[in-house]
Amino acid sequence: MSLTSVNRRPSVLDVVIDAAQRRVGRKRRPAARQFWDSTIGKKIVMAVTGAALLGFVFAHMVGNLKTFFGANDLNAYAHWLRTIGEPVLHYEWFLWIMRAGLVVAVVLHITATVQLVRRDHRARPVRYAHRRPVKATFAVHTMRWGGATLAVFIVWHILDLTVGQVNQDFVAGDPYHNLVADFRVWWVNVIYLVALAMLGLHIDHGFASAARTLGITSVTRERALKVVGRATAIVTTAGFAVVPIAVMTGLVR
Amino acid sequence: MKLTVRIWRQSGPQADGRLVSYAVDEVSPDMSFLEMLDVLNQDLIADGEEPVAFDHDCREGICGSCGVVINGQAHGPERTTSCQLHMRSFRDGDTIDVEPWRAKGFPVVKDLVVDRSALDRIVQAGGYITAPTGSAPDAHATPVPKPDADLAFDNATCIGCGACVAACPNGSAMLFTAAKVTHLSVLPQGQPERARRVLDMVETMDDEGFGGCTNTGECVASCPKGIPFASIATLNREFRKAARSR
Numbered sequence: 001m002s003l004t005s006v007n008r009r010p011s012v013l014d015v016v017i018d019a020a021q022r023r024v025g026r027k028r029r030p031a032a033r034q035f036w037d038s039t040i041g042k043k044i045v046m047a048v049t050g051a052a053l054l055g056f057v058f059a060h061m062v063g064n065l066k067t068f069f070g071a072n073d074l075n076a077y078a079h080w081l082r083t084i085g086e087p088v089l090h091y092e093w094f095l096w097i098m099r100a101g102l103v104v105a106v107v108l109h110i111t112a113t114v115q116l117v118r119r120d121h122r123a124r125p126v127r128y129a130h131r132r133p134v135k136a137t138f139a140v141h142t143m144r145w146g147g148a149t150l151a152v153f154i155v156w157h158i159l160d161l162t163v164g165q166v167n168q169d170f171v172a173g174d175p176y177h178n179l180v181a182d183f184r185v186w187w188v189n190v191i192y193l194v195a196l197a198m199l200g201l202h203i204d205h206g207f208a209s210a211a212r213t214l215g216i217t218s219v220t221r222e223r224a225l226k227v228v229g230r231a232t233a234i235v236t237t238a239g240f241a242v243v244p245i246a247v248m249t250g251l252v253r
Numbered sequence: 254m255k256l257t258v259r260i261w262r263q264s265g266p267q268a269d270g271r272l273v274s275y276a277v278d279e280v281s282p283d284m285s286f287l288e289m290l291d292v293l294n295q296d297l298i299a300d301g302e303e304p305v306a307f308d309h310d311c312r313e314g315i316c317g318s319c320g321v322v323i324n325g326q327a328h329g330p331e332r333t334t335s336c337q338l339h340m341r342s343f344r345d346g347d348t349i350d351v352e353p354w355r356a357k358g359f360p361v362v363k364d365l366v367v368d369r370s371a372l373d374r375i376v377q378a379g380g381y382i383t384a385p386t387g388s389a390p391d392a393h394a395t396p397v398p399k400p401d402a403d404l405a406f407d408n409a410t411c412i413g414c415g416a417c418v419a420a421c422p423n424g425s426a427m428l429f430t431a432a433k434v435t436h437l438s439v440l441p442q443g444q445p446e447r448a449r450r451v452l453d454m455v456e457t458m459d460d461e462g463f464g465g466c467t468n469t470g471e472c473v474a475s476c477p478k479g480i481p482f483a484s485i486a487t488l489n490r491e492f493r494k495a496a497r498s499r
């Protein structure tokens with residue numbers, strides 16, 4: 001049987017010509033363009049923006065724990081957030097700079113994802129009739145739709161606790177009151193807890209994945225990075241979840 | 254053993270294909286998977302039917318040409334090549350589904366045969382070193398630390414079978430490319446082209462239509478040569494450094 005693959009195997013001459021063309025003939029794209037156009041470049045963008053978002057989410061979680069010190073502490077903390085950088089920065093400037101950074105990170109993260117997902121679908125034009133995944137974890141399967149869920153949740157969450165549009169009883173400048181009013185309602189808790197479960201899964205796979213994409217992973221570090229990623233996911237999810245749970249159980253009122 | 258095999262039949266690259274069911278009655282547990290297909294083909298030829306086309310060469314797990322997806326797993330249920338898979342991995346009366354590698358980069362030629370020359374073109378883009386020709390250099394002329402030699406060798410065991418692409422939910426050739434890049438970039442002989450190699454190979458990998466890596470690990474689980482997952486991290490690191498120094 002003659003195979004096209006055998007017939008088309010490159011000769012030494014092909015290799016030399018190809019290498020020469022790469023060096024002189026083909027017009028070089030700018031480095032940033034080539035980076036963004038490559039699958040690995042996009043993944044690096046996702047890893048870096050994901051790490052920035054994780055940094056924000058983790059700090060947010062820690063800040064939320066102020067709830068357990070009472071209304072005065074949490075509200076003072078929320079006020080302090082708006083005064084960071086004063087007197088160099090004006091009131092709320094730091095917050096707006098951070099928000100701009102978060103928006104850029106989210107947009108890049110999602111754009112790279114969407115482009116790569118579309119490419120991945122094109123790369124497997126015919127599906128297997130019989131397919132049996134061996135290695136993929138549950139978290140892997142949630143990355144795409146779970147990530148989309150998080151995007152929807154962020155919009156909801158800003159309308160809820162920042163803008164107050166969908167809040168149960170919004171009082172500007174009193175986040176403690178706002179979140180207690182919210183978490184007394186069962187379905188609001190369901191929204192938050194489901195989103196948090198998604199967040200945990202996203203971090204669990206995302207952390208180890210980003211480490212590999214950034215080339216930090218090695219044979220010896222592989223296990224440790226997986227454990228750190230999982231621990232970060234659990235601590236972040238649990239740290240957020242205790243607030244609605246505390247309101248639900250009457251611990252925080 | 255008596256088996257039912259459902260095999261993807263497709264008469265040519267443009268033709269429509271479908272799974273066709275065949276009964277194979279005289280299968281010994283000691284046969285290899287390809288020998289089972291040989292038995293089936295004998296029957297088909299005796300009946301005047303077109304035998305099933307499948308790719309194979311060495312039948313000892315070193316050439317990488319024999320890969321097929323068996324019951325949804327690349328190279329079947331064991332960590333080896335299809336030619337080294339024994340029928341004792343199955344049970345009497347089983348139904349076995351056999352499909353070709355599915356990837357945009359691997360168009361079907363006929364039945365179970367796919368064109369894997371996209372992998373050749375990735376190698377062509379950078380899988381070489383520059384060395385003066387003439388008599389072979391002394392073996393110890395360029396010292397290589399043992400851990401580097403081991404790492405290079407582990408990655409050099411890749412046989413280019415394409416199971417990683419077939420198993421990947423994204424049809425990505427990252428593990429293959431990672432093996433090739435890691436193999437050459439840790440050796441002193443691979444240094445002159447180190448940065449250009451990874452950029453050129455990744456560019457070709459993308460141009461051939463393979464998907465991106467989502468760190469799912471299906472490739473590693475199906476690789477008959479045990480190319481380590483960490484090689485993908487090495488490829489990413491090499492790419493990041495090369496892109497920055499460009």
Ligand code: HEM
Binds near residue numbers: 060078162175
């Ligand atoms: C139980 C869980 C959570 C609680 C109680 C909570 C509470 C809050 C509150 C009170 C604010 C307004 C802060 C202020 O006005 O000073 C806020 C803002 C925000 N939260 Fe959360 N949050 C939770 C989970 C999350 C999660 C899981 C994410 C990320 C996916 C997230 C992302 C954000 C974002 C993006 C903002 C807007 C920041 C801004 O105002 O610019 N939150 N959150």
Ligand code: SF4
Binds near residue numbers: 413416
């Ligand atoms: S990395 Fe493994 S599965 Fe992929 S081509 Fe090489 S030997 Fe085959």
Ligand code: FES
Binds near residue numbers: 312317319336337
């Ligand atoms: S026929 Fe050579 S590896 Fe299977």
